[in-house]
Amino acid sequence: MSDKWPLKEVEQPDLLEDMFDYSLPPLIKFDGPICEEIDGKLVKFDPQEAVKRDLVITDTTFRDGQQARPPYTVEQQVHIYDLLAKLGGPNGVIRQTEFFLYTQNDRNALDKCRELGHRFPEITGWIRADKGDFRLVKEMGLKETGMLTSSSDYHIFLKLKKDRKKALEDYLAVVEAAWEAGVRPRCHLEDVTRASIDGFVLPFVTELVKRSEQVPSHLTAKVRLCDTMGFGVTYPGARLPRSVPKLVYRMVHDAGVPPERLEWHGHNDFHKVHINGATAWLYGCNALNATLLGFGERTGNPPLEGAIIEYIALKGGLNGIETTYITEIADYMRSIGVEIAPNYPFVGRDFATTRAGIHAGGLRSDERIYNIFDTNAILGRSPRVAITDKSGAQGVAHWVNEYLGLKGEDRLSITKVAKIARWVMDQYEVEKRLTAISEGEMEAQVKEHLPQYVEKLKRK
Amino acid sequence: MTVEERVINVTAKVLHMDPTEITLDKSFTEDLGAQSVQSIELVAAFEEEFDIEMDEDEALAVTTVGGAVNYIKTYLDK
Numbered sequence: 001m002s003d004k005w006p007l008k009e010v011e012q013p014d015l016l017e018d019m020f021d022y023s024l025p026p027l028i029k030f031d032g033p034i035c036e037e038i039d040g041k042l043v044k045f046d047p048q049e050a051v052k053r054d055l056v057i058t059d060t061t062f063r064d065g066q067q068a069r070p071p072y073t074v075e076q077q078v079h080i081y082d083l084l085a086k087l088g089g090p091n092g093v094i095r096q097t098e099f100f101l102y103t104q105n106d107r108n109a110l111d112k113c114r115e116l117g118h119r120f121p122e123i124t125g126w127i128r129a130d131k132g133d134f135r136l137v138k139e140m141g142l143k144e145t146g147m148l149t150s151s152s153d154y155h156i157f158l159k160l161k162k163d164r165k166k167a168l169e170d171y172l173a174v175v176e177a178a179w180e181a182g183v184r185p186r187c188h189l190e191d192v193t194r195a196s197i198d199g200f201v202l203p204f205v206t207e208l209v210k211r212s213e214q215v216p217s218h219l220t221a222k223v224r225l226c227d228t229m230g231f232g233v234t235y236p237g238a239r240l241p242r243s244v245p246k247l248v249y250r251m252v253h254d255a256g257v258p259p260e261r262l263e264w265h266g267h268n269d270f271h272k273v274h275i276n277g278a279t280a281w282l283y284g285c286n287a288l289n290a291t292l293l294g295f296g297e298r299t300g301n302p303p304l305e306g307a308i309i310e311y312i313a314l315k316g317g318l319n320g321i322e323t324t325y326i327t328e329i330a331d332y333m334r335s336i337g338v339e340i341a342p343n344y345p346f347v348g349r350d351f352a353t354t355r356a357g358i359h360a361g362g363l364r365s366d367e368r369i370y371n372i373f374d375t376n377a378i379l380g381r382s383p384r385v386a387i388t389d390k391s392g393a394q395g396v397a398h399w400v401n402e403y404l405g406l407k408g409e410d411r412l413s414i415t416k417v418a419k420i421a422r423w424v425m426d427q428y429e430v431e432k433r434l435t436a437i438s439e440g441e442m443e444a445q446v447k448e449h450l451p452q453y454v455e456k457l458k459r460k
Numbered sequence: 461m462t463v464e465e466r467v468i469n470v471t472a473k474v475l476h477m478d479p480t481e482i483t484l485d486k487s488f489t490e491d492l493g494a495q496s497v498q499s500i501e502l503v504a505a506f507e508e509e510f511d512i513e514m515d516e517d518e519a520l521a522v523t524t525v526g527g528a529v530n531y532i533k534t535y536l537d538k
Contacts, residue, residue, distance in 0.1 A: 393500045413516045418504035421497050 015368075022374050028313045034282070036236050036245050043249060050282045051314050053259055057307045058289045059084060059097035060265070062109070063126045063146075064301050065291035066100070069338075076336055077109035078116070080292065083329045084304075085118035089320025092120035093311060094304070095287065098146055101125050101136040110140055124186065129174045134181040144184040146224065147174060151201050152191035164200050172207060179215050186222040188265070193231040197240050197250060205255040222261045223251060224289065227276060230269030230299065234279040244276050248283040263287035268299040277302040278310045292329060293340060293347070305329070305346050324380045346379060353384040355436075360385045360395030364411075387437040389428035393421040400446055404453050412453070420445045463510075463536065467529050470505045474498060484526035492525075506532060 019027050030047040037043070061084070062077055072080065081097065088094025099113075100106040110123060125145035127133035137145045149171040150156060156167045171187065178185035187208060195201050205223055212220040225247055232244045240246045244264070251257045264280030264287070266273045277288040294303035305326045312318060330340060330347035342349040352375045354360055362369035363383050371383040382402055385395040393414040400420065401411045414421070423445055427433045447454050461469075464484065472479040475492055488494040494502065503519045506512075506528065512535040522528050 393497055414500050415504040415507065415514075415516055415519075418497070418501045422501055425497050 022368055023377060024317075025309045025313045025373050025378070027316050028310075034236075034245075036249070038246050038249055045245070045249075045283055047282055050284070051316075053286055055281050055311060055315065056095035056287050057088070057093060057304060057311065058095055058263060058287045059121055059291065059304060060126075060289055060296070060301060061097065061291045061304070062106075063098045063100055064265075064296040067297045068295045068300065071103075071105065072109075072336075074105060074109045074112060078112045079332065080329070081109075081113040081121075082116055082118070083325055083332065084121055084292070085116070086322055087308065087325035087329065088120055089318075089322055090119070091320040092122075093308070093319055093321050094121045096124050096144075097121040098124045098126045101127060101133075101140055101142075107140060129171060131174055131177040134177055134183060137178075137183050138181050142183065143218070144186055144222070145178070146186040146188050147178070148190055149174075149187040149204070150190035151204070152195040153200075154194055155191050156200070164196075168200070168204050168207070171204065172211070175208065175211070175221055179219055182219070184219050184222065186224055186263070188224045188226050190226045191228040192225050192247065193227045193241050194229065195241050197247070201241075202250065202255055205251060205257060209256045220261060222263060223255075223257050224263040224265050225251065225280070225285070227264070227266045230267035230272060232266060232272060232276040234272070234275055244279045245283045248280050248285045252284040259284050259286040263289055265289040266302050267297065268294065268301070273300065273302050274306045274310070277307060278314070281310075281314070293333060293338070293344070295338075303345075309346065323378045327380045350386070351375075352379075352381050353386050355386045355388050355395070356390050358392075358394075360391055360398045364394055364398050364401075387424055387442055389425070391424065393417060396421045396424060399442060400450070403443065403446060404450075404457050406453075412450075416450070419449045463533055464529050466509055467506070467525060467532065470509050471502060471525060471528075474501050474505050482525060484524070484529065486525050487523050488525070488528075489523070502528075510536060512536070 019029055021027065033044040033046050035042055035044055061080060062072070066072065084094055084097060099110045101110070113123060123142065125137045125140065125142045127137060127145055127147050129147045129149055150160060150167070156162050156164060160167060162170070175185045175187065189195070189201060192201060208221045208223065231242050233242050234244050236245070248262065251262055252259060262285045264277050264285045266276045273294065277290065281288055288302060288307050290302040290304035290307045291300065292304050294300040294306070308321060308323065308326065312321065326346055334340060340348055345351060352371060354363065354370060359370045363371065363385065367383050376382045384402060385391055385398045387395060387399055396417045397412060397414045400417050406412060424437060427437065468479050468482045471482050471492070475494055475498060477492065482492065486492055488499060488502065499520060503514060503516065507514060510532055512532070514531070514535060519531065522531050
């Protein structure tokens, strides 16, 4: 045995419960500061400071989310808004949600959502950078609106057919118009991960911060960093404009945008959408903009339910979040025809579902072995076993016990389900079946071989 | 019928074998080819045959036909 690393035997297993408290999503702990080299200087970010900030989630399910699907009906929007409010809780972890204002349908939905009387999420607007659009914002009585302030030369030159000076002047004019209308502007720096940071973004944002000093604090401009094409990366040392840490740092440190006025909006074109958002939180951005189930333009936005779990993992507590609404929201979305991939985290059909017999055996002896957290308490979903030829008697026993709702010593042993396990094996070995056993087929087997337990279940 | 004969008959039925091929010294897995699910079926079938409820882990740890006879007798003697 190694002298350097001698084995340390323990009386009890060390389950690392300071991180893996089963009643919560696993907590994310840091040993010390995060270091980045920016402009030739070593910059330290303190994650402990970050998690003490008022981190929030802002929602764009009804704006970016609706750009990826047919419009929701008014009733659907109102119900989803209600569920968002319940999920985010009374402390406003889901702080804001933004609405289109252009159609009567949008405006009706907004009115009806407000009638629910929830304090959070606050409703904000979204408009093009057009002075005339402030009439809509004012008419709807909104205090804040997002507006497009595209920042890359791709957008400024190729889309807007302007130059940087003209774009900057036009954007600032619209910001001034927002202030004149008594509306807080939230400047959406579109395509910022492909923009010239020193040549356009910092000059514009610095001017925005400077002019904000002249208005009351409730009107000061907010800045949304829009990773429109999903180019953002988190790797230390990555070069601007793609580096999420450096972008956030330069906004806070060089442009003077305080974290409470800074927001990250990502896209998932490169599978980085969630981690980019969470990274922005850690490096100095208080708001992570997200959509339910990650629906959004093309490959989507940060999934809001993922942000919720990340929030708890970073903060170490719920802060009023009602996590079981994640499952209720997913069920509702399915009921209105939204398809959710089976392997989608937290809400997909196969989430917390194992097919391997050896995993089922682990679940049977102690569900913590193969369940990421107490999914029943947190999401209202017990760990499940999908029955295939790989499930074995252990898997069958777990499925049957979950189906019958048997707990502790009442749970059936594998010998009690031997006949069902044999039927399953014969399906594959004799019948040469290639598909998974359905829930209905398993229920029929339980009724046939364990009728006394089904009777007990009915009486319950 | 003796306990030995009943154990052999049950084993033959579960493993689809002729009872004459089964003797007390035979190992369920190595000699008789019992697979994982069949081991569980054997325990379940013994419980049904003798109307007993055995400790699952202990029962599954029994390796030979003779061992099963002896183990079942401990329940029948209670």
